[in-house]
Amino acid sequence: MTEKSRTVDTELPERAQHFLKILIERYIRDGEPVGSRTLARDSGRDLSPATIRNVMADLEEMGLVTSPHTSAGRVPTVSGYRMFVDSLLTLKPLASDEITQLQAGLSGEPDAKAVLESASQVLAGLTHMAGVVKMPRPEKVIFRQIEFLPLSGKRVLAILVTREGDVHNRIIETRKAFSASELEEAANLLNQHYGGEGLEQMRVRLLQEMEDTRNRMNRIMVRAVEMAGQVLEATDEGDDLVLTGQTNLMDFNELADMNRLRSLFESFTRKHELVHLLEESLRADGVQIFIGEESGYQPLDHCSLVTAPYTVDDRVAGVLGVIGPTRMAYDRVIPIVDITAKLLGAALKAR
Amino acid sequence: MTEKSRTVDTELPERAQHFLKILIERYIRDGEPVGSRTLARDSGRDLSPATIRNVMADLEEMGLVTSPHTSAGRVPTVSGYRMFVDSLLTLKPLASDEITQLQAGLSGEPDAKAVLESASQVLAGLTHMAGVVKMPRPEKVIFRQIEFLPLSGKRVLAILVTREGDVHNRIIETRKAFSASELEEAANLLNQHYGGEGLEQMRVRLLQEMEDTRNRMNRIMVRAVEMAGQVLEATDEGDDLVLTGQTNLMDFNELADMNRLRSLFESFTRKHELVHLLEESLRADGVQIFIGEESGYQPLDHCSLVTAPYTVDDRVAGVLGVIGPTRMAYDRVIPIVDITAKLLGAALKAR
DNA sequence: TTTAGCACTCGATGTCAGGGAGTGCTAACA
């Protein structure tokens, strides 16, 4: 299959590729179907519209462009965009003052969370689209300390502190009521035994050891570790996604349709599907692009998502990106996402 | 001025009031200008359209209705709505199964924050508009417990637990490094002395007592209380507003205009202006309504805001409400907001 | 292989007439 499509790629004559490129560039600029005459003027090549029409017919047959109706120009399809970004695109590097501006936006933030927010805003601001930043992965979370506070009856407030200084808390229901001193004992035990371990690892070890020793505290500790597990999940569920500039998207008329817009904004409030999408990009080691339906996520059907993972100390920490209409200025957006990722990594390392 | 407008109110003949009421009810139902014929049919009164036209002319002169153009029916103005909700409205009590459904939605949530979120969702769900819940007023927050965890060097993680079970945390920088036992001692001191007090009160008392006794722990404790103060400020900035169902608003065609919609949604992401608006309703002791421009907040120009404060233990804790188009079913929305506020208060008390 | 020419399609725009809903005004009526 890849074989096939590769042959198709190489079989597409240079001239056709060139026209595809010009067409898409033009379409991205103006948002209107591009006709053969315009293309003849813009292409640089000295060819008549009629000739170009032939080329267009070929491109259409290959599914790279379509026309909305008989007498309109051509518009790129998803595959057209795909080929464009994969092999035709000439990137526009950022102006140096843009880079410094970007850098300035990222430094001088008090804490990590604020840096991420700032990164998202910077992305949204530079692109006039929506910026998105995913927090560092929860698997890497190192257990530092836990505290239990008795609430009324059998309810206990568990507070979990990670090595990074993040605090998570949750109310857990226990089967019996524990006294304050029992809770303290349990907390001490957990803290001394498991401090500095990864949450996952800690959970496994705890379950193991509970089979050996009969520990009176078992129950509460199990619940505590379950809660820790829930922290992992909870952060997975979308709290750890910074999303800004959503309203920028209202300016694009390809998203003016209320149903589309609504489903898009609903996906923004749900967040977790977006998180899953972003996680796919964690493995990639550079800018990755989902065009239109490629994401496989219906609310993004008419949007593209440009992502890049960012690394702290050479380890992948998270992903950031930009959401906008399929018809976006990829040549500008890609460098912006790329550089922001690098600068964000650097900004996080610096603290 | 009030004198004046009151006379106008009483001067408006019963019949005109009645027609205004019918007109608005009708307009709220159908969203279309109401003409004299329809009104003649619906009014119950046995009057000809011609007569009604005279009444309409009066109402129009008083600024209670307008017509979009010469040959359209009449549409209520803001003042029209105002008179409607103030003195013409007959409320539709909730069905008992709706109440139980509402109650069910609010109970069984693990913590206070979840209850508020659930309340907001319930509001949005029942009204098909946007639900909004403002967290308990920070001044009213009751201190329950504080914990200090030493981080690297002079940095200390302070964790503050309120009586409601909310957990706030902040990293505070101290001038000297404290040992774990010192921190524990400080925490114990604070917990024993001030547990159950309001944060504000606690701060004042603490500063007072520090002048009397020379306490070695002073510094960290001051910082801790400063942190508590910061918690107050931080929550003032909009984090403490739960907003759901925004996308419901996209279904109303009075908000279909992109500019309006955009400015509305931008106000949703900023939040703090909304918070200020809601705070105005804290003092009122029942349902309060802002119609259209009455709010004085431009993004809400074509919306109405129906709010009610909710109380826990007879003290005002926060406000909740609903945001929707000016043309909303006030007769249903008002009871919904009213009852949700009461149930929310009860649900918060129950824990 | 490229191009000019041509017939054709389709959307966008504008004009026009007809119908419908509703109004304001006037004059008659109870």
Next chain:
DNA sequence: TGTTAGCACTCCCTGACATCGAGTGCTAAA
């Protein structure tokens, strides 16, 4: 004096129709 019927008028909406422009596909010639 309040109410009503009648009437002329205004305005929006809709559909029909013609026109224009852009662009296409095809064919035949260079």
